[in-house]
Amino acid sequence: MSSIIKILPDHVINKIAAGEVVERPASVVKELIENAIDAGATEVFIDIEKAGTRLIRVTDNGSGMSKEDARTAFLRHATSKISDDADLEAIRTMGFRGEALSSIASVSHVRMLTATPGSSSGVMVEIEAGNVKSLADAGAPRGASFEISHLFYNTPARLKFLKSAATEFSHILAAVSRQAMAHPSIGFRLTHNKKPVLDLPLSMSVKERAFQLYGNEITENVMLFSGGRDNVHIHGLIGRPAYSRADRTYQDFYVNRRAVKNASLTHGLYSAYGDMLMRGRHPVGFIFIDIDPALVDVNVHPAKAEVLFRNQSQIHDLLRDVIREGLRAHGMPVISTPEATG
Ligand SMILES: Nc1ncnc2c1ncn2[C@@H]1O[C@H](COP(=O)(O)OP(=O)(O)OP(=O)(O)O)[C@@H](O)[C@H]1O
Ligand SMILES: [Mg+2]
Helix, strand or coil: CCCCCCCHHHHHHHHHHHHHHCHHHHHHHHHHHHHHHHCCCEEEEEEEEHCCEEEEEECCCCCCHHHHHHCCCCCCCCCCCCHHHHHHHHHHHHCCCCCCHHHCCCCEEEEEEECCCCHHHHHHHECCEEEEEEEECCCCEEEEEEEEECCCCHHHHHHHHCCHHHHHHHHHHHHHHHHHHCCCCEEEEEEEEEEEEEEECCCCCCCHHHHHHHHHHHHCEEEEEEEEEEEEEEEEEEEEECEEECCCCCCEECCCCCEECCCCHHHHHHHHHHHHHHCCCCCEEEEEEEHHHHEEEEECCCCCCCECCCCCHHHHHHHHHHHHHHHHHHHCCCCCCCCCCC
């Protein structure tokens, strides 16, 4: 019998990967900001048109790329962040797979302008559906600027599943806000259809960044906390129990500055509050877990939105205890009953 199995061509492989990495315009924004952070940027500008369906532009003042790297960056599995499997055990950067740019480029048109510090000239690359259309020297400031247009033009199913512009933009705003909370020392600016939406100068602390993002009401109702042990430091802002909310809008967990969803961490937070929260109400919390990267696996989710702790229940208990201690330190009547761990 003749064989029926074949290896897919690269452009199909890239499109399949893109299906996982690039769910909606906000995913592109998230990946490009992560790259800017990894490049050491101190300023990131994000300009969006038509909720990202017409244009997503992310400009940073980071390390930039050489001409050679500007081309290589868009290839699948091309990364400067890890070089062998041992590196996977201790990831300190936001990116590590070398998949984001190749995925984005396979479902859009990309124009990138970049220059390294001190170089006499920069470079401009144009890519359509993953194919390089042009690569030429061009004047550019230090850093990198990515313009993504025609997103999902060659994946009509994905385009059809996009929600209204208001919903898609709210996802973009949430993605930018999460990155901004995690990196107060980076300045962010976000515009939509040329109108300013966020202007966050670099700030000194998480609390100051929370104020820039969410204003007085949230900032007045949160308390700083911090604690931990050995290789784990847990800190951030937690809401006064009396200031609970009807949803989880102001509740984010960050593991080594990466925004993640993790049911056990969420459970730890709620157990810390215990009876202080009314049924169906949610505490505000911006919670940072800084942990030895060897103790957490970040390579478990296609959009890097989840992590796996080597010792999940210890982290749960530690988080609960540190937050309880934080509440107690601020004069809240915490009751420390032993509970099942999540
Ligand atoms: N804004 C930027 N400034 C400088 N270099 C960049 C920038 N964006 C991307 N690069 C370079 O291009 C490479 C590929 O980026 P890409 O996002 O595809 O992969 P990654 O960040 O290494 O991993 P991941 O797929 O997990 O994001 C990066 O490793 C980096 O060397
Ligand atoms: Mg990346």
